Amino acid sequence: MCDYKNIMEDMVEQVYDKIKDQLDCCQCQCCRNDIIAYALNQLPPHYVVSHEGKLYAKMYLMKEQHSMDITSALTKGAMLVREHPRH
Template identity: 35%
Template sequence: MSKRYNNVMEELVETLVTVQMLGPDFQVFCKCEKCRTDIIALSLNSLPNHYVTTEEGRQNVFERLNTKENLKWINKRIVSAIYLVGKYPNHEDQEK
């Protein structure tokens, strides 16, 4: 069964985290899937949900969220999550 709703903020955060993890500033931190999902979850916990039920609604919300000011605000929360997960990784064998 497919979902009938979608959190646009989740889509946006997943994309931004992936881009940041590929960047040169991320070399200090673990890039494993566990850390990636912890960063996404922690970021989403500090951001508002934006659920939609249609593709038109998704496009409208995405356009509203995808502004320079909003992306800066969202990225601040992602960076905070990256540093917190980097300082306290939630696994024993940290892969760098």
């Protein structure tokens, strides 16, 4: 199967799951999606063809600057959601 995919979505979800306990924010599905959507709007999309996705994501996140960018976008999103929870 050859399909394209924005792997930034997977990476943001991965980082979210790693740091969600430090975000000090509601972790229900709705708030989680709000935070992730906010972060994704801050970050550049990264499209790859799906079979390359896993490897590419691994390499991308190995760069500390990249994980830091994602972490800070998620942190900002969490701050906004904490102030205006939608649930």
